[in-house]
Amino acid sequence: MQDASGAVVAFDHVTKRYPGSYAPAVDNLTLTVPAGEICVLVGPSGCGKTTSMKMVNRLIEPTGGRITIGGEDIMSLPAVELRRRIGYVIQQVGLFPHLTIGENTAVVPKLLRWKADRTRKRTDELLDIVGLDPAQYRDRYPNELSGGERQRVGVARALAADPPVMLMDEPFGAVDPIRRDGLQNEFLRLQSRVRKTIIFVTHDVDEAIKMGDRIAILQRGGILAQYDTPAAILANPASEFVERFVGADRGLKRLSLGRVRDLELIDAVKVRAGEDRAEIRRRLDRVDELTYALLVDEQDRPLGWIDQHDLAGSGPVDPDAATPGAPTVEPETTLRDALSALLGSSVQLGVVVNERHRVLGLVSVDAIGERLRTPVRAADGKLHEVGETAAH
Amino acid sequence: MDVNWIMRNLDEIGQRTLEHVFLTVIAISVGFVISFILALLIRRARWLEGPIIGVSGVLYAIPSLALFAFLVPFTGIQNPLTAEIALVSYTILILLRNILAGLQSVPREVIEAADGMGYTSSQRLWRVELPVALPVIVAGLRIATVTIIGLVTVTALIGLGGLGYLIVDIGYRRFFLTATIVGSVGAVTLAVLADRGFVVLQHALTPWARQRAED
Numbered sequence: 001m002q003d004a005s006g007a008v009v010a011f012d013h014v015t016k017r018y019p020g021s022y023a024p025a026v027d028n029l030t031l032t033v034p035a036g037e038i039c040v041l042v043g044p045s046g047c048g049k050t051t052s053m054k055m056v057n058r059l060i061e062p063t064g065g066r067i068t069i070g071g072e073d074i075m076s077l078p079a080v081e082l083r084r085r086i087g088y089v090i091q092q093v094g095l096f097p098h099l100t101i102g103e104n105t106a107v108v109p110k111l112l113r114w115k116a117d118r119t120r121k122r123t124d125e126l127l128d129i130v131g132l133d134p135a136q137y138r139d140r141y142p143n144e145l146s147g148g149e150r151q152r153v154g155v156a157r158a159l160a161a162d163p164p165v166m167l168m169d170e171p172f173g174a175v176d177p178i179r180r181d182g183l184q185n186e187f188l189r190l191q192s193r194v195r196k197t198i199i200f201v202t203h204d205v206d207e208a209i210k211m212g213d214r215i216a217i218l219q220r221g222g223i224l225a226q227y228d229t230p231a232a233i234l235a236n237p238a239s240e241f242v243e244r245f246v247g248a249d250r251g252l253k254r255l256s257l258g259r260v261r262d263l264e265l266i267d268a269v270k271v272r273a274g275e276d277r278a279e280i281r282r283r284l285d286r287v288d289e290l291t292y293a294l295l296v297d298e299q300d301r302p303l304g305w306i307d308q309h310d311l312a313g314s315g316p317v318d319p320d321a322a323t324p325g326a327p328t329v330e331p332e333t334t335l336r337d338a339l340s341a342l343l344g345s346s347v348q349l350g351v352v353v354n355e356r357h358r359v360l361g362l363v364s365v366d367a368i369g370e371r372l373r374t375p376v377r378a379a380d381g382k383l384h385e386v387g388e389t390a391a392h
Numbered sequence: 393m394d395v396n397w398i399m400r401n402l403d404e405i406g407q408r409t410l411e412h413v414f415l416t417v418i419a420i421s422v423g424f425v426i427s428f429i430l431a432l433l434i435r436r437a438r439w440l441e442g443p444i445i446g447v448s449g450v451l452y453a454i455p456s457l458a459l460f461a462f463l464v465p466f467t468g469i470q471n472p473l474t475a476e477i478a479l480v481s482y483t484i485l486i487l488l489r490n491i492l493a494g495l496q497s498v499p500r501e502v503i504e505a506a507d508g509m510g511y512t513s514s515q516r517l518w519r520v521e522l523p524v525a526l527p528v529i530v531a532g533l534r535i536a537t538v539t540i541i542g543l544v545t546v547t548a549l550i551g552l553g554g555l556g557y558l559i560v561d562i563g564y565r566r567f568f569l570t571a572t573i574v575g576s577v578g579a580v581t582l583a584v585l586a587d588r589g590f591v592v593l594q595h596a597l598t599p600w601a602r603q604r605a606e607d
Contacts, residue, residue, distance in 0.1 A: 059507060083510035094505030098523040098600045107509050141600040157509075
């Protein structure tokens with residue numbers, strides 16, 4: 001895969017007004033999607049998110065304003081040529097039932113009259129990229145595939161001619177929640193390789209937070225309520241509408257954006273069986289936050305907590321006094337999952353371990369809470385105190 | 393049953409069978425071309441659907457005997473044209489309806505995907521809509537053909553009729569039961585063969601509609 005990255009997509013005072021209706025479907029929309037980023041358009045039904053997306057490939061023609069891709073006005077090309085340069089993925093996938101998976105993937109290269117062997121090579125490469133073995137899938141028909149497999153073919157088809165921009169209309173909306181999560185992760189991995197500029201429509205705020213580099217929240221009447229990074233929107237909703245739309249649990253949602261590796265870890269007081277109690281007590285006293293030492297095995301793997309009350313006197317520490325069941329988290333664990341694990345344990349400290357289960361440090365409930373109070377940088381570069389509603 | 397008569401008249405029977413097939417094939421082909429053009433017209437201008445279907449419905453409802461009586465003064469007896477005008481007008485309702493139903497059966501998301509990929513309107517029609525509509529269109533051809541094979545026998549009244557000639561001119565007018573049986577069995581056999589033929593054709597043309605996903 002060449003690293004042809006995406007192009008900037010810019011909406012410049014774009015309006016869509018349908019004949020016979022006074023209120024516009026999209027009202028004076030201005031926003032810029034940086035090259036190679038995912039911009040999620042989200043909002044309640046009737047907010048014009050799908051209309052906004054479909055204006056980019058002119059399935060719906062704007063009635064006012066200008067849309068540019070890489071600086072070029074989309075009206076400067078015939079609509080069909082424009083569309084062949086833009087990937088398009090829809091919820092119901094819309095594979096052509098009479099064509100094989102290989103032929104479906106090759107639809108746009110064929111419209112562009114690529115040579116047969118180039119198309120063939122590209123098709124196999126794409127099926128491979130979306131995780132479908134070409135030898136096994138190339139000659140099958142869509143009705144032989146599961147919903148998830150069909151959606152992958154839909155993504156492969158959209159990527160076929162290596163377009164700089166992709167439009168995705170609720171692409172994972174028809175897949176069950178468990179498989180949706182898998183497909184989302186897979187797609188994010190794919191995006192980190194192909195770096196397309198993606199305009200992604202959903203009505204699900206959690207999906208928006210997960211998928212978006214930036215989120216545009218639209219409200220009824222096609223009005224842009226806020227356009228910013230997920231973290232900035234969650235920390236500082238621009239209006240009451242945004243606040244209600246992202247939900248009362250936006251603190252928790254922010255936590256799902258952070259990872260344990262983003263926190264400064266507390267050094268654990270590590271103890272091996274047989275060490276002297278007085279010595280351990282001395283080491284523990286030096287750390288304010290800790291009232292527990294962590295018993296580890298020869299390989300530095302956690303075994304359990306030792307309370308300072310069990311460290312009275314001197315002599316070798318008794319491994320049986322350790323309370324087992326310290327929750328372990330990994331650097332990649334989201335803060336939300338880490339908090340959840342910590343709240344369920346008596347010590348309220350989590351042991352951060354690497355992939356070989358060796359102790360890297362500790363994380364506390366306080367440290368996670370502190371993280372929520374740190375100011376968040378908005379897309380415009382300004383730092384806002386958390387909870388402060390941005391002036392609008 | 394007079395087996396000797398059958399043996400002596402094999403040539404005649406063969407001739408009449410060929411005539412039967414010929415009248416049917418012409419009627420279906422011409423009817424299909426007309427219906428196809430009408431369907432494309434309706435696709436362009438939806439408001440035409442009502443009037444066109446209405447007229448073809450009226451044609452379909454006219455009793456065949458009355459239609460012959462009306463046409464013979466203009467086109468003459470024993471003229472295949474007289475027969476075909478009547479036969480073709482019966483195919484149009486069936487074929488047109490099925491072509492339209494076939495085009496309507498193309499899922500909305502398939503159309504949207506085709507537009508989004510950058511198909512022109514005619515590329516979309518020929519490469520997506522018609523192939524996807526094919527099973528329904530072939531089903532229409534199948535019904536129309538079987539219907540017309542039955543109807544061809546009636547053209548015996550104007551001196552044609554294919555196997556209908558055996559039934560009417562020899563069997564009925566001369567009270568010769570064997571000819572009636574031969575004509576009827578022949579026509580039914582043709583109808584069954586045509587029916588099976590279309591099933592095989594459809595199977596061959598639409599490999600994609602065969603297998604079903606397990607989940």
